[in-house]
Amino acid sequence: MLATHTCKKSLSSSSLLTTTLSRSLTSRTYALSLHKNSSTSSKRTKTSKPSSPINSTSTHNTTSSTSSTTRKTQPTLSNSNLKSLEMSKTLHSLSSQEEALQEHQSIDEYPLTFSERHAISILYHYHQSLIENPSYTLDKFISNYLRANKIGKNNKEVIICACYEIEKLYLLLDYMSKKFNFDEMKEKLEISLDQYINRMNMMKMKELGPSAHLLPKSVTFVEENRKSVLHWRLVFALYKEYFHEQDFEQVVFHSNHADSVFRKIPINVLLSCPAQLFDILCEEYGEEKAIEICLINNSEAPVFGRVNDVKVIIEHKSTTTQQLGSAMTNDESRSDSGFSGSKHENITPKEEVTDILNATSEPNKDLLAPLKKKTRKFLKKLSEKYSEVVGKITPSKLSTFGFRFEKKTDFRQWPEFKEGLFEIQDDSSQYIVDELIRNGALKQITSLKPLVLDYCCGTGGKTFALAGALKGKGQIYMHDIRLEKLSSELKRRAHRLGIENIQPLEHDHSHWEKLKDKMNLVILDVPCTGTGTLRRNVELKYKINYNWIKELTKKQREIIENAIPYVRKGNYLLYSTCSILSKENEDQMDYILKKHKNFELVKEIKTLPLLNGGDGMYGALLRRIH
Numbered sequence: 001m002l003a004t005h006t007c008k009k010s011l012s013s014s015s016l017l018t019t020t021l022s023r024s025l026t027s028r029t030y031a032l033s034l035h036k037n038s039s040t041s042s043k044r045t046k047t048s049k050p051s052s053p054i055n056s057t058s059t060h061n062t063t064s065s066t067s068s069t070t071r072k073t074q075p076t077l078s079n080s081n082l083k084s085l086e087m088s089k090t091l092h093s094l095s096s097q098e099e100a101l102q103e104h105q106s107i108d109e110y111p112l113t114f115s116e117r118h119a120i121s122i123l124y125h126y127h128q129s130l131i132e133n134p135s136y137t138l139d140k141f142i143s144n145y146l147r148a149n150k151i152g153k154n155n156k157e158v159i160i161c162a163c164y165e166i167e168k169l170y171l172l173l174d175y176m177s178k179k180f181n182f183d184e185m186k187e188k189l190e191i192s193l194d195q196y197i198n199r200m201n202m203m204k205m206k207e208l209g210p211s212a213h214l215l216p217k218s219v220t221f222v223e224e225n226r227k228s229v230l231h232w233r234l235v236f237a238l239y240k241e242y243f244h245e246q247d248f249e250q251v252v253f254h255s256n257h258a259d260s261v262f263r264k265i266p267i268n269v270l271l272s273c274p275a276q277l278f279d280i281l282c283e284e285y286g287e288e289k290a291i292e293i294c295l296i297n298n299s300e301a302p303v304f305g306r307v308n309d310v311k312v313i314i315e316h317k318s319t320t321t322q323q324l325g326s327a328m329t330n331d332e333s334r335s336d337s338g339f340s341g342s343k344h345e346n347i348t349p350k351e352e353v354t355d356i357l358n359a360t361s362e363p364n365k366d367l368l369a370p371l372k373k374k375t376r377k378f379l380k381k382l383s384e385k386y387s388e389v390v391g392k393i394t395p396s397k398l399s400t401f402g403f404r405f406e407k408k409t410d411f412r413q414w415p416e417f418k419e420g421l422f423e424i425q426d427d428s429s430q431y432i433v434d435e436l437i438r439n440g441a442l443k444q445i446t447s448l449k450p451l452v453l454d455y456c457c458g459t460g461g462k463t464f465a466l467a468g469a470l471k472g473k474g475q476i477y478m479h480d481i482r483l484e485k486l487s488s489e490l491k492r493r494a495h496r497l498g499i500e501n502i503q504p505l506e507h508d509h510s511h512w513e514k515l516k517d518k519m520n521l522v523i524l525d526v527p528c529t530g531t532g533t534l535r536r537n538v539e540l541k542y543k544i545n546y547n548w549i550k551e552l553t554k555k556q557r558e559i560i561e562n563a564i565p566y567v568r569k570g571n572y573l574l575y576s577t578c579s580i581l582s583k584e585n586e587d588q589m590d591y592i593l594k595k596h597k598n599f600e601l602v603k604e605i606k607t608l609p610l611l612n613g614g615d616g617m618y619g620a621l622l623r624r625i626h
């Protein structure tokens with residue numbers, strides 16, 4: 001979700017310095033304000049010696065230990081003498097630090113902007129928290145962090161992108177930071193960190209005045225974890241030096257550094273791909289293809305949308321679409337989306353929208369062609385309104401309702417998104433729904449009120465993409481082991497997309513028994529390694545190993561066994577993953593076909609992640625013969 005933010009923004013762009021805090025941390029501005037504000041305290045501390053870069057740390061340490069000692073005794077500080085003693089100590093150390101700071105302004109070669117500091121802080125804390133909670137996702141961690149720190153919109157995008165980019169390359173950056181001699185850089189970073197700590201301490205002391213002994217923990221925390229913070233600063237500096245806003249492949253294979261820096265690094269580390277995963281990819285695809293996949297995993301993930309046919313093509317009463325539609329000719333606007341009037345009156349005439357449900361011919365891509373035409377018309381209007389923000393909006397060549405945004409933005413704020421006229425969904429995921437469900441299973445189902453069970457529904461991605469083909473008929477049962485947690489998001493999303501025929505089914509629901517042998521379609525979008533989506537879930541690759549794959553394939557088989565009894569004779573089962581590993585895909589198909597002789601394979605699709613294209617996915621449609 002967070003990954004929809006742009007990564008093109010420069011980490012050091014001047015827009016980053018717009019917050020009060022970051023402005024006050026810019027060395028030059030800070031020195032100036034210090035000069036103006038500190039004349040009184042300077043007078044009082046004529047005797048204090050200016051410190052060298054090295055003893056500026058010790059000055060700070062003195063301050064810090066004073067404040068932490070004071071913190072411990074704070075409850076007894078009712079005596080006014082004690083208070084003034086404390087205050088004079090604070091002012092004394094404050095002014096000596098000011099002098100030290102002014103002297104060393106020019107040395108800080110690695111000053112950090114507001115966003116950069118937060119990005120480093122996020123990565124550092126995220127890696128710490130993984131020790132206790134290995135399944136914590138970076139997405140979730142960043143959301144929580146940004147909310148807790150009330151980070152504004154402008155800074156958010158830059159912080160998120162920096163975190164994603166660095167995490168993607170972390171194996172390589174970590175290796176470089178440990179194996180290569182970056183002593184000069186390390187030394188400068190150390191000075192920079194000292195200066196940062198000093199500045200923070202002084203700012204806080206000034207802010208707190210007589211209560212300076214209450215110096216916030218965050219600053220002393222940095223000191224206590226100095227080594228780790230320095231490590232992350234080095235990782236960050238290396239990222240900026242070598243990879244930021246540069247083509248990764250060009251840098252590691254073809255740049256001036258390629259020979260001097262990168263040649264000695266093992267290939268999997270160079271690609272920031274853990275050894276086991278790299279071996280698995282090589283085994284399956286050969287080394288050349290494995291390298292290509294890893295390079296794609298290190299590239300920026302494209303953003304695909306899906307035009308919601310439920311609202312845009314089949315029926316509509318949206319004011320936003322009316323606005324978009326008003327740019328069309330009257331004829332177009334009427335036939336394309338029925339932009340006015342009641343829901344049922346506005347279902348596009350049957351002859352115009354292919355009736356996939358009742359079609360009887362063999363699967364044929366052209367069946368979806370009229371829908372594709374309508375999709376393009378809608379996208380044209382969307383482009384006219386937003387091209388300045390998102391660049392080109394290109395219709396997908398693969399899926400019927402899919403399109404790609406050239407640039408990323410916070411689409412979720414657009415009225416068209418809020419009204420459910422489009423959804424964010426990967427192109428390959430849509431392609432599987434088009435080919436195997438819309439053009440496959442649903443076309444063959446004769447029931448006028450089809451029953452569908454989405455057994456691992458998550459927040460409904462696959463199901464919501466097929467819902468338009470049902471045109472409000474039948475029933476979609478939604479199940480997930482985490483249903484309780486997901487159900488509010490599921491309902492909110494369904495409501496936004498205008499889908500009414502869904503029914504969440506709790507695990508212990510009494511209906512389960514009655515549903516056996518009744519489903520026209522069971523969808524099994526099972527939990528998997530996500531090896532087809534690693535550029536979106538950047539931390540995932542570090543978790544993939546043989547053991548986990550073994551556990552997952554076992555779990556997938558259990559889910560298959562649990563769900564198979566619900567398929568009605570003559571009807572369908574869709575098995576899908578966002579993995580590109582045969583153990584989770586073709587091997588599971590072999591397992592089903594061998595164990596359940598009453599099923600036959602109708603069609604299988606596998607995609608690999610593509611630069612500027614869809615993710616790696618697998619889908620197989622099976623039919624229960626008897």
Ligand SMILES: C[S@@+](CC[C@H](N)C(=O)[O-])C[C@H]1O[C@@H](n2cnc3c(N)ncnc32)[C@H](O)[C@@H]1O
Pocket residue numbers: 455456457458459460461462463479480481482525526527528559
């Ligand atoms: C790949 S995700 C599904 C994504 C969803 N179909 C979509 O398109 O957005 C897999 C889902 O399987 C669920 N799951 C895991 N174990 C399960 C089980 N034993 N039974 C049912 N669902 C399970 C997970 O909670 C997760 O939401």
